Amino acid sequence: EVQLVETGGGLVQPGKSLKLTCATSGFTFSNAWMHWVRQSPEKQLEWVAQIKAKSNNYATYYAESVKGRFTISRDDSKSSVYLQMNSLKEEDTAIYYCTGYYSYWGQGVMVTVSS
Amino acid sequence: DIQMTQSPSSMSVSLGDTVTITCRASQDVGIYVNWFQQKPGKSPRRMIYRATNLADGVPSRFSGSRSGSDYSLTISSLESEDVADYHCLQYDEYPPTFGGGTKLELK
Numbered sequence: 001e002v003q004l005v006e007t008g009g010g011l012v013q014p015g016k017s018l019k020l021t022c023a024t025s026g027f028t029f030s031n032a033w034m035h036w037v038r039q040s041p042e043k044q045l046e047w048v049a050q051i052k053a054k055s056n057n058y059a060t061y062y063a064e065s066v067k068g069r070f071t072i073s074r075d076d077s078k079s080s081v082y083l084q085m086n087s088l089k090e091e092d093t094a095i096y097y098c099t100g101y102y103s104y105w106g107q108g109v110m111v112t113v114s115s
Numbered sequence: 116d117i118q119m120t121q122s123p124s125s126m127s128v129s130l131g132d133t134v135t136i137t138c139r140a141s142q143d144v145g146i147y148v149n150w151f152q153q154k155p156g157k158s159p160r161r162m163i164y165r166a167t168n169l170a171d172g173v174p175s176r177f178s179g180s181r182s183g184s185d186y187s188l189t190i191s192s193l194e195s196e197d198v199a200d201y202h203c204l205q206y207d208e209y210p211p212t213f214g215g216g217t218k219l220e221l222k
Contacts, residue, residue: 035211036158044203045151045159045213063210064116097158100206102149102171105158 002026002104006096009109016113020083022098022106029079030042032101036072036083038094039108048096051081060083066092088113117141119205121214127222128198134190138203138214143184147207150179150188153200162201163188195221 008020020036033056036048049072052059060072071084081098086110095108118141128134138148146166151159161170163179166186176191190197198221203214 015222043200043216047213061209102206103161108158
């Protein structure tokens with residue numbers, strides 16, 4: 001059974017940092033291109049970041065809205081993908097999902113940025 | 116960025132209806148369009164990939180089609196479990212972009 005479990009969300013003040021973790025099982029993680037996708041309180045989905053596999057040199061891509069503030073990474077030995085979020089803004093408030101191939105999805109984790 | 120203009124934003128439907136939701140891409144995205152279903156409090160579920168391919172486990176009443184830059188999701192003979200939000204996604208070019216979503220509601 002495929003499982004993706006996101007952790008690390010919470011309430012944080014603007015300008016602070018948070019690191020999300022997505023632990024996976026049930027599929028060949030090392031080959032998977034992994035993404036973070038977020039959903040605003042208005043229910044709009046937004047792609048955030050992608051990391052490709054080792055065979056693709058772990059290439060990373062970012063939405064313009066998070067470039068320079070967020071960093072996606074992975075640890076194939078732990079079948080996990082991460083999202084380091086720095087300099088958080090109120091507009092980063094959303095449910096954050098990790099997804100593999102857009103086929104496998106986690107349950108999502110809430111991030112609230114507010115003073 | 117490529118814009119995916121999704122319509123309608125909401126739709127009042129009846130059980131047994133045939134429902135069609137459309138996304139228009141602002142530029143060519145080829146076959147690289149997915150459709151997702153999302154129920155309240157749940158994660159998106161991929162229903163259609165590469166514009167016309169049914170994802171594993173998805174009922175055959177769902178179908179995807181393409182006409183030029185218009186991509187459609189059709190649900191034939193709507194069942195109660197199909198009442199949900201639907202989203203399209205283009206992943207031909209970075210950044211991948213989603214449509215604005217369509218909310219199906221029962222009359």
